[in-house]
Amino acid sequence: MEVTLKIFRFNPEVDKRWHYETYRVNAEPTDRVLDLLEYVKGYIDGTLSFRRSCAHGVCGSDAVRINGMNRLACKTLVRDLGDKITVEPIMGLKVIKDLIVDMEPFFENYKKVLPWFINNSPLPADGKERLQSPEARERFDDTTKCILCACCTTSCPSFWGSDDYLGPAALVAAHRFIFDDRDEAAAERLQIISETSGLARCHTAFNCTMACPREIQITKAIGELKLATITGRLD
């Protein structure tokens, strides 16, 4: 099938402002949008710039806006889009070049929630693993799936409209540790996300949940965090 592919273009070394370029390419219905971007780069315009690595939805490099929705280009097939496809950078982070945005603010927000395991108690005397029941492990399973692609955070109206909102991805990271019963820093993290830059800025738009390529129930996770800050309980 022939696909009309419209791509957001901006080269800071040449362009005064951004524009769109339209390309007509032949595609199989099972082609990934990433395959089309690779084709354009390989055969039509080598300057087209985007990030990618694993090409099957697990590394999180190629988050872009496809027909208005945040998606991974490698996990979105032509057959699910039709013959008119528009690809733009994710919103709310500065565009550096074409589909590449500045990810530094995103990772800075992630780091603010102490996204690492904290347990200062002595290890089990036998040196073996800390025990955890399958039920306790299940409690935070969903939020361990996050690949930090930023689809959620850059689909969030509160993130677009705020200079300091941590964003859903950082809250997902907080959830992963707060609800891990081996971790000992839940109170500290809850304090961090209770500040005005945190949970209060989530107005349950559900855009994050819709955007997540890992199908994490992000709004639900944020709801559980909100409840925990109110009740002080983690069950």
Added chain:
Amino acid sequence: MANLHQFDVVVVGAGGAGLMAGLYASRTARTAVISKLYPTRSHTGAAQGGISAALGNLEEDRVEWHTYDSVKGSDYLGDQDAIEFMCQEAPQAILELEHMGLPFDRTPEGRISQRPFGGHTNNVTGKPVRRACHAADRTGHMILQTLYQQCLKNNVTFFDEFQVLDLLINDGKAVGVVAVSLADGELHTFHAKSIVFATGGHGRVWEITSNAYAYSGDGAAIVFRRGIPLEDMEFFQFHPTGIYKLGILITEGVRGEGGVLINGKGERFMERYAPRVKDLASRDVISRAIYLEIREGRGINGSNYVYLDVRPEVVNKYAALDGRTNPDGSPYQVTAEQLLKKLPDIIDFNRVYLGIDPMTQPMPIQPTAHYTMGGIPTNQYGEVVIDDKKTVFPGLYAAGEVACVSVHGANRLGTNSLLDLVVFGKYAGLRAAEYARGVDFTPLPSDPEGFARRQFEALRNGSGKENLTDISNRMKRVMFEDVGVFRTEEGMKRALAEVRTLKERYRQVRVSDTGKIFNTELLNAWELGNLLDVAEVITISALNRTESRGGHAREDYPNRDDANWLKHTLVWQRDGRFEIGYKPVVITRYTPKERTY
């Protein structure tokens, strides 16, 4: 040199091995981790099924069994001292990951859960043993996330999206690397006492591959150009179960949970090739079996793929026929709900890319290029060893997939890649830091950035007669057809000539993007140069080895030949010419014998 940095230890690459090395080196030495990707994008994150250790959490298991299985899996080409070391270290390595917070799946008693995996057996009964510690089917993702998080916690210094281009050597020592910052195109020189390469493999040499775009053999190509040999490059693993045409990995964990391979006649054909462990034989054995079935016309509808079937009723049927039991002795039975919990990503891949539901339909699969067994020769401390006399190259280290210790020999067992990068990443980091403590900085060579600059200039100033993507596609096709699962002298000679032609054509490419900011076209072009160089070494090594062993299967030499070939290949580039040498395999307790499953 406007951008000069000085660190005791520089780690190149931020996957599992690089992060382990960075984490450990940074405890005692000023350390920088340089990565062309954001660390969490690294390919370790794509590993699915598990990481093995003889913890014995669900049934009896022993370090010696893990060791023997790995030696056997390597088709006796692995160095037995290194394998013993890795398997001995494995339980502690897994526990250490758990202590860092890694969310392993759990047994009812709260211990780390384990599942069967190909080639891992109870050495007494010969039956599969539960040895692979897992976190759903995203074990590698969990390892990568956990290690990155620990690095953040410990304030490890990262240079994200910096592509390392060259290794600097002076006075016979490794003294630094040159990198380009992708964000602004500026060259940076990193002056260091120790350099750890942890840059991953080169599976993008082949057409059908499970590997990330980033897997372009950078580390191997960089050090090879600087006179360091590469070891056992003929040995590359083709994983039996890649998604048809796409090559996306379907974990062996699917077969661990009871999935079976079915041919076009509806037969569970692995019964004929591996009567005892059947679908859980080693990967090389199964990939060849699939090729042979297809060649005999027993692919699905006579085509070039077979089915991997994990529908609960099929799993239960064959589990009953095999007499498979749970740890408590009850018959092994699964439900779709249980499989969904254990294999969520696999099910998702099938739904997204094929539009099929593995709970109600079988998955079309074909072998896919997967893992680099060969690489930069090292000892078990990650020190790079440059000859057959255990001579260490001062200041240079390698770990993970880019390294060849050799613990995988001619064929790697599933789960041992994650174990390799955790264990040897750690020891490379420790040793690199220890070495740095005892020495002063050696001065940089003159014009350290010259070679990297000239490489880029050549790519910018070529005639432009040739297209990068054409060259890349041709290389992948030729290598998949002639230096793939099965090999012949005729095919490989054809491939070598073609690769050399492609290297000539590569001189005629011109990068059209003249900018400095995120010039990914220039980067891709440079990476293709690495792939071509690596493809040539692979083919030379494979042509030279006139036997079949593990992942290197020659139709013209179908048998293993221990009398002549129980030795490692080393290839050097000297004055533009290739030299081939050998070094002995370390044998400790396990005498080579015929390998059956």
